[in-house]
Amino acid sequence: MTRIGVITFPGSLDDRDAQRAIRHAGAEAVALWHGDHDLHDVDAIVLPGGFSYGDYLRCGAIASLSPIMSEVVDAAERGMPILGICNGFQMLVEAHLLPGGLIRNDHGSFVCRDQRLRVENTDTAWTNRFESGAEITIPLKNGEGGYIADAETIARLEGEGRVVFRYLEVNPNGSINDIAGITNTRGNVVGLMPHPEHATEEGFGPDTDAAMRNGTDGLAFFASALAALSLA
Amino acid sequence: MTDTVANAIATPDHEQPYAALGLKADEYASIREILGRRPTSGELAMYSVMWSEHCSYKSSKIYLRQFGQKVSPKMREKLMVGIGENAGVVDIGEGWAVTFKVESHNHPSFIEPFQGAATGVGGIVRDIISMGARPVAVMDQLRFGRIDHPDTARVVHGVVSGISFYGNCLGLPNIGGETYFDACYQDNPLVNALAVGVLRHEDLHLANARGVGNRVVLFGARTGGDGIGGASILASDTFAEGGPTKRPAVQVGDPFAEKVLIECCLELFAGDLVEGIQDLGAAGISCATSELASNGDGGMFIELDKVLLRDPTLTAEEILMSESQERMMAIVQPEKLEAFLAVTAKWDVETSVLGEVTDTGRLVIHWHGEEIVDVEPRTVAIDGPVYERPVAYPAWLDALQADSASALPRSNDVDVLRTQFLQLLGSPNLAAKSWITDQYDRYVGGNTALSLPDDGGMVRVDESSGLGFALAADANGRYAQLDPYQGARLALAEAYRNVAVTGAVPAAVSDCLNFGSPENPEVMWQFSRAVEGLSDGCLELEIPVTGGNVSFYNQTGDVPIHPTPVVAVLGVIDDVARRVPSGWQDEGNNIYLLGTTSEEFDGSAWAGTIHGHLGGLPPAVDLAQEKRLAALLAAGAGQSLIASAHDLSDGGLAHALAESVLRFGVGARVWLGDILHRDGVDVATALFSESTGRVIVSVPREDDVKFQGLCEGRGYPVLRIGVTDKLSPALEIQDVFTIGIDELRGTHSATLPDHFS
Numbered sequence: 001m002t003r004i005g006v007i008t009f010p011g012s013l014d015d016r017d018a019q020r021a022i023r024h025a026g027a028e029a030v031a032l033w034h035g036d037h038d039l040h041d042v043d044a045i046v047l048p049g050g051f052s053y054g055d056y057l058r059c060g061a062i063a064s065l066s067p068i069m070s071e072v073v074d075a076a077e078r079g080m081p082i083l084g085i086c087n088g089f090q091m092l093v094e095a096h097l098l099p100g101g102l103i104r105n106d107h108g109s110f111v112c113r114d115q116r117l118r119v120e121n122t123d124t125a126w127t128n129r130f131e132s133g134a135e136i137t138i139p140l141k142n143g144e145g146g147y148i149a150d151a152e153t154i155a156r157l158e159g160e161g162r163v164v165f166r167y168l169e170v171n172p173n174g175s176i177n178d179i180a181g182i183t184n185t186r187g188n189v190v191g192l193m194p195h196p197e198h199a200t201e202e203g204f205g206p207d208t209d210a211a212m213r214n215g216t217d218g219l220a221f222f223a224s225a226l227a228a229l230s231l232a
Numbered sequence: 233m234t235d236t237v238a239n240a241i242a243t244p245d246h247e248q249p250y251a252a253l254g255l256k257a258d259e260y261a262s263i264r265e266i267l268g269r270r271p272t273s274g275e276l277a278m279y280s281v282m283w284s285e286h287c288s289y290k291s292s293k294i295y296l297r298q299f300g301q302k303v304s305p306k307m308r309e310k311l312m313v314g315i316g317e318n319a320g321v322v323d324i325g326e327g328w329a330v331t332f333k334v335e336s337h338n339h340p341s342f343i344e345p346f347q348g349a350a351t352g353v354g355g356i357v358r359d360i361i362s363m364g365a366r367p368v369a370v371m372d373q374l375r376f377g378r379i380d381h382p383d384t385a386r387v388v389h390g391v392v393s394g395i396s397f398y399g400n401c402l403g404l405p406n407i408g409g410e411t412y413f414d415a416c417y418q419d420n421p422l423v424n425a426l427a428v429g430v431l432r433h434e435d436l437h438l439a440n441a442r443g444v445g446n447r448v449v450l451f452g453a454r455t456g457g458d459g460i461g462g463a464s465i466l467a468s469d470t471f472a473e474g475g476p477t478k479r480p481a482v483q484v485g486d487p488f489a490e491k492v493l494i495e496c497c498l499e500l501f502a503g504d505l506v507e508g509i510q511d512l513g514a515a516g517i518s519c520a521t522s523e524l525a526s527n528g529d530g531g532m533f534i535e536l537d538k539v540l541l542r543d544p545t546l547t548a549e550e551i552l553m554s555e556s557q558e559r560m561m562a563i564v565q566p567e568k569l570e571a572f573l574a575v576t577a578k579w580d581v582e583t584s585v586l587g588e589v590t591d592t593g594r595l596v597i598h599w600h601g602e603e604i605v606d607v608e609p610r611t612v613a614i615d616g617p618v619y620e621r622p623v624a625y626p627a628w629l630d631a632l633q634a635d636s637a638s639a640l641p642r643s644n645d646v647d648v649l650r651t652q653f654l655q656l657l658g659s660p661n662l663a664a665k666s667w668i669t670d671q672y673d674r675y676v677g678g679n680t681a682l683s684l685p686d687d688g689g690m691v692r693v694d695e696s697s698g699l700g701f702a703l704a705a706d707a708n709g710r711y712a713q714l715d716p717y718q719g720a721r722l723a724l725a726e727a728y729r730n731v732a733v734t735g736a737v738p739a740a741v742s743d744c745l746n747f748g749s750p751e752n753p754e755v756m757w758q759f760s761r762a763v764e765g766l767s768d769g770c771l772e773l774e775i776p777v778t779g780g781n782v783s784f785y786n787q788t789g790d791v792p793i794h795p796t797p798v799v800a801v802l803g804v805i806d807d808v809a810r811r812v813p814s815g816w817q818d819e820g821n822n823i824y825l826l827g828t829t830s831e832e833f834d835g836s837a838w839a840g841t842i843h844g845h846l847g848g849l850p851p852a853v854d855l856a857q858e859k860r861l862a863a864l865l866a867a868g869a870g871q872s873l874i875a876s877a878h879d880l881s882d883g884g885l886a887h888a889l890a891e892s893v894l895r896f897g898v899g900a901r902v903w904l905g906d907i908l909h910r911d912g913v914d915v916a917t918a919l920f921s922e923s924t925g926r927v928i929v930s931v932p933r934e935d936d937v938k939f940q941g942l943c944e945g946r947g948y949p950v951l952r953i954g955v956t957d958k959l960s961p962a963l964e965i966q967d968v969f970t971i972g973i974d975e976l977r978g979t980h981s982a983t984l985p986d987h988f989s
Binding site: 010011013014016017020021049050051053054055056107109110111112113139141143195197198201203204207209210211212213 | 393396397400401402403486487488489491492495579580669670671672673674675676677678679680681692695808809813817896989
């Protein structure tokens with residue numbers, strides 16, 4: 001069975017939720033610890049949401065220097081699928097696996113909402129099971145989710161099709177170009193602010209037109225990683 | 233110079249600042265009598281905080297006993313831990329238990345709203361951890377002054393962002409709560425925080441220090457100078473105009489430290505490394521040592537200079553009184569100490585061994601080798617003063633009750649009804665609270681089955697079976713001002729109903745009783761009536777009170793707040809997949825009104841919002857009827873006959889219909905004729921009266937016969953009053969008004985952002 005690791009930092013919050021989502025997708029979830037230098041032979045990695053070290057400094061800044069991050073960087077360079085969700089996205093940016101930065105929401109408050117997104121790039125390890133241009137709804141919850149980068153970086157991301165997700169209807173945090181998530185040039189490392197792991201089980205996801213809390217649009221993220229690994 | 237026990241004996245006439253510490257002259261005298269000498273300054277510090285109203289319940293104790301006395305055998309069946317421990321524990325079946333408690337952090341949240349509210353969340357969560365449970369959700373019950381008062385925004389912004397900051401960072405979903413605005417809370421907002429945790433039966437831990445030679449270990453954040461006197465000076469006194477600032481008595485929170493502490497404690501419990509545990513909240517080390525010792529073998533020896541400090545200049549007295557957050561005290565067997573320290577080191581939690589359990593019957597504390605405390609711990613923690621305060625029927629109450637809302641002009645003109653309906657929908661207390669709740673994480677944990685805007689919150693406990701619990705907390709200070717006995721029963725009935733509409737079966741109660749000064753005999757009368765009402769009500773419903781909190785001195789100057797007994801009801805549901813939302817989502821479902829309507833406007837939202845009126849007698853409440861209603865709803869949800877259910881309370885039928893439409897944006901056509909005919913009321917009464925025992929449910933057509941049969945079989949009054957309509961985006965009340973969903977939503981959701989964004 002495919003093994004997907006979830007790294008727990010002291011202040012990780014959605015780590016058990018990411019593990020559950022991985023199980024829902026039919027893979028084995030492996031708990032990894034930030035203080036180790038051991039990836040336990042996993043095939044892919046999820047950096048979960050939370051407040052890794054309290055994040056009183058820039059979010060993810062200290063976590064990006066955690067012992068296990070050197071293994072994560074090596075794995076990323078070898079092409080292993082790596083997904084950073086929310087605080088995990090912030091860590092990937094702080095670790096320079098993805099460009100740009102994430103700043104405090106433009107309205108100044110934490111926001112939790114069911115967020116519409118468009119999938120702009122279906123060639124990544126975490127989105128290959130989506131239809132191109134698919135519109136999905138998954139929860140978003142962050143205080144520092146405003147994506148920024150210099151104009152040159154934005155132009156390169158847009159030009160190379162590396163904007164993977166874009167906010168629809170509402171830009172919840174002031175991100176440039178409504179950017180919700182991006183990928184690296186190789187397409188194996190993806191980071192986004194919204195939370196796909198919270199839309200993988202009927203009854204506990206976002207509301208849909210059909211039924212309360214029944215949205216499972218997040219499942220395809222993990223199914224994509226399984227597909228990418230089976231091809232590799 | 234250190235004030236040692238020997239020094240206290242040698243200098244009996246030394247003047248001590250007991251009054252500045254919040255003690256009365258007779259209380260100081262009785263401390264001297266207990267000790268047979270004057271207390272040392274350290275002992276005085278301990279007694280002053282532990283004998284404070286906040287910690288000792290000295291004014292409320294004689295009334296709170298009723299909760300333990302008015303119990304039937306059925307109420308004891310599921311109660312694993314009752315009043316007196318950090319939080320009550322309820323058996324929910326399948327080897328699982330739930331612990332929950334609601335607590336006030338009112339005064340700190342007025343002085344320093346952000347930290348006050350944040351540490352309110354932190355404190356109640358530590359109570360839950362102390363029971364051996366994993367915290368799984370929080371809720372909050374907030375009351376602010378007038379929405380348009382210049383100071384209200386300061387308090388609202390601070391409190392909401394404080395709860396958001398702390399709760400979100402702990403990874404606890406916020407599953408519900410309530411927010412009210414009323415001038416009576418202007419200078420004394422109420423911030424009540426509720427936390428709930430789950431545990432396996434065998435993981436239950438209690439706060440006691442047993443086993444002579446076991447180590448007393450303090451772990452978590454370092455001790456600092458914050459929150460000194462929080463319980464005594466701040467929580468147990470009224471605010472006086474022009475008095476000194478009390479900001480230093482407010483604690484400062486670090487949610488990351490608490491998050492790590494939660495995980496660390498759970499790993500300690502899992503490794504069976506802890507004999508007894510207590511969180512450090514009000515009264516800090518004074519409370520933890522004296523309570524642990526009192527509840528155990530009775531003796532403890534502590535070396536206070538082993539406490540790790542944030543500020544090395546703190547005196548022994550300050551260390552004893554500090555309410556620094558994110559600290560726990562554990563009793564650990566010596567042979568398990570090494571394993572204990574390995575776990576705390578893994579989580580980078582600082583730990584110091586302060587002393588050990590003894591069989592001397594004395595709590596002895598040393599400071600750099602000198603004895604500064606030598607007391608019998610019970611005299612500090614348990615046998616504090618008990619007051620039977622004077623009680624007086626309020627001089628103004630008869631006049632208030634005589635001033636019924638039935639005398640107010642009430643129009644049945646359709647244009648007036650439409651205007652009043654929209655006025656109520658957008659009024660601060662009935663308007664959407666999403667501006668607040670969108671700042672809270674409701675998803676984390678992946679087990680949230682219901683949260684706001686549904687009537688109750690619901691969390692899955694067991695992933696394989698779907699077993700879960702529901703929670704709702706309610707209070708109506710306006711009703712309680714008119715009649716505190718009835719007000720408490722109404723709060724209980726509403727929370728009970730709000731749990732029942734989710735499909736869960738109500739099982740237990742926790743409360744947070746917010747009142748003015750107990751030194752005011754009229755307040756004491758209100759308090760005594762509210763406790764009587766609540767305890768009588770719980771006995772009638774046969775659900776036990778598992779614990780709670782009393783908050784007195786909620787007043788600035790001479791004017792107390794409305795009595796505000798917040799009642800939280802916990803329910804159990806076998807499978808959260810059968811939960812019921814508060815609004816309809818499907819086309820062509822029939823809408824039924826359960827219960828009957830009579831002319832009950834006294835204390836209502838209609839009287840308050842349209843006429844600025846408060847007077848008369850609050851609605852009647854028949855708890856036997858509420859019990860039948862809850863059983864009916866549980867049966868309907870259990871057979872999956874009910875597509876939605878919404879409780880009728882503030883704002884009456886009209887508001888419940890509006891919220892049911894807005895939940896999923898699906899319209900409805902409603903007719904009132906049968907209500908008018910059966911109940912003999914006018915249209916305004918049908919729409920806005922706040923009669924109890926009522927719920928609207930939507931039922932799929934194919935289940936109609938079964939549902940009606942269920943109601944008839946149980947003899948509960950039911951009327952079909954409408955049908956859901958997915959194609960027409962409006963709420964149509966036939967022959968009265970039709971209002972589009974966009975207008976409803978605009979009116980409902982604009983109010984809070986207009987004032988606070």
